[in-house]
Amino acid sequence: MRWLSDNALDRLRAAADVPDLAGTRYRLVDKLGQGGMGGVYRVEDTALQRQVALKVINLADPDGELAARLLREARVIAQLEHPGIVPVHDVGTLPDRRVFYTMKLVQGKRLDQHIAQFVSLPDRLRAFQRVCEAVAFAHAHSVLHRDLKPENIMVGPFGEVLVMDWGLSKVLNGACETNEKPAKRPIPVSAGPPPTPLPVTAHGVVLGTPGYMAPEQARGEVAALDERADVFALGALLKFLLTAEESAGSGQTTAADSGVGAALPAPGAWPQRLPRALVAIAQKAMAENPANRYSGVNQLALDIAHYLDGLPVAAYPEGPLTRAWRWVCRNRVWIVLILAYVVVRALIFFWRGR
Amino acid sequence: MPDDTNMGGASPRFPQTRWSLLVAARSDRPGERHRALDALIAAYWKPVYKYIRLRWNKSNDDAKDLTQEFFTRVLEKDFLASYDPARARLRTFLRTCVDGLVINQEKASHRLKRGGDIQMLALDYETAEGELAQIEIPAPETMDDFFAREWARSLFSLAVERLRQECEARGKQTHFLLLELYDIEEGGKQLTYEQVARQFHIKATDVTNYLAWARREFRRIVLDQLRQMTASEDEFRREARALLGVDVP
Helix, strand or coil, X not given: CCCCCHHHHHHHHHHHHCCCCCCCCEEEEEEEEECCCEEEEEXXXXXXXXXEEEEEEXXXXXXXXXXXXXXXXXXXXXXXXXXXXXXXXXXXXCCCCCEEEEEECCCCEEHHHHHHXXXXXXXXXXXXXXXXXXXXXXXXXXXXXXXXXHHHEEECCCCCEEECCCCXXXXXXXXXXXXXXXXXXXXXXXXXXXXXXXXXXCCCCCCCCXXXXXXXXXXXXXXXXXXXXXXXXXXXXXXXXXXXXXXXXXXXXXXXXXXXXXXXXXXXXXXXXXXXXXXXXXXXHCCCCHHHXXXXXXXXXXXXXXXXXXXXXXXXXXXXXXXXXXXXXXXXXXXXXXXXXXXXXXXXXXXXXX | CCCCECCCCCCCCCCCCCCHHHHHHCCCCHHHHHHHHHHHHHHHHHHHHHHHHHHCCCCHHHHHHHHXXXXXXXXXXXXXXXXXXXXXXXXXXXXXXXXXXXXXXXXXXXXXXCCCCCCCCCECHHHHHHHHHXXXXXXXXXXXXXHHHHHHHHHHHHHHHHHHHHHHHCCCHHHHHHHHHHHHCCCHHHCCHHHHHHHHCCCHHHHHHHHHHHHHHHHHHHHHHHHHHCCCHHHHHHHHHHHCCCCCC
């Protein structure tokens, strides 16, 4: 029997994982990444002559739980047609009996890898707003993401922001979940049977990423989850955007552990240079008790918009002096013009009085 | 190609039924038991031997004795009866039993009598020693990972051998040679499909198809073996994910 070197072992492992695309319209180009459920590959759609991303589970088990999760993910995304959510093109079962779906190939970087390329705080906040828009759209369609984190946000070459990896999503009221199996060969999504509800995620099963999971999600209270669980994750994401360079500078951080998890940091733990209003927004979003968070993503996004426009934010009650100073800052152009006018009129008055 | 063991090393015959290996290993029918244990020993003896050598820092001779002793116990009918799939993976169970055997042996504080009442299995320890010399000695705290990796190496080696035999039987030697070239030998990946096609006197598209076929068959054999080496659907899935390099979600 032949001995296999470590390199050969790794190559065989990778070879065994390569999806079998024989007889399909897809041709393998290369591997893009690996996740908990399976791999993502860059493939060429030979029929349409374009490159797409193919996500495939790692087990040849079209009837198993992983296949059901992938299929559910594809169908959830298919319901969410939004510029901030990557569109699904196709779903089916490969000849090696592995379930797959294809989606638009996003040429960009993950948010945690792109962070250094944001030149200013407003840039980061505008990217965050676009994440909020996509998540709010999903919530409007009764879909919770449940795994929002920098690794699941892609930033495209033109600044477009896409929310990825809906594998842990939860559909409230079972609006677009299904237990139907995919076809044995690739089929259009539209050719599938009408979806039927399936409460796949059992109560008590903890799904998510530590650091970005709301406390109730970390406790496995699946039935109690609502939009505010995603609000918490968005708060952690906002914290990542606000504090990323401290983390990067310390050389200790990955994107995942820059979130704060269920333990809210003391106000002093935030860098002094950060605007208090933004810290307050993130803290409100990450409140331990869901009742103390923003009631929805739109309210969170509105506070960010107010901050960018120099308006008061709901999360940070201001005193009269602060409010007056904010008014001055916001109207400084008019104030300067009026003061200049007054000064000029005064000079003219005194000059004529001589 | 030399056999590593006459207990099924180079030509393991796996029972056809799902989960049948562990069931067969507990069977009352000697032939069925023997075949199942052949396959089990073929997959596990090298990892066990290497683990005893490195984890317990045993000499070559002591490790041989302990390996013999361990698999002699495995061959006893009641040994696998104590395995509860709900509590641990088979791999973990066997490793724990190895640990227990070595600890007991050390407590007894006497050397095992080589060739005494131990049933001798013909295992090729020289090959295993040669393989040990080619790998990096793992840190003590990573011995569990080392055992898992050696087990994966053993399973993949058996799968490669079985693929070679199946390819020969079906007249698809080129398919196997391509897999060997690209995925086993060093430097094969640097060759283009056109270069390989010229070398084998086939079309470049055939290289793609043959390689895809061989990889698919290799994957099938690995999963087939794994399915028979595990005791439950859950264990199979977890092991498959671990073996294919994917974390358990």
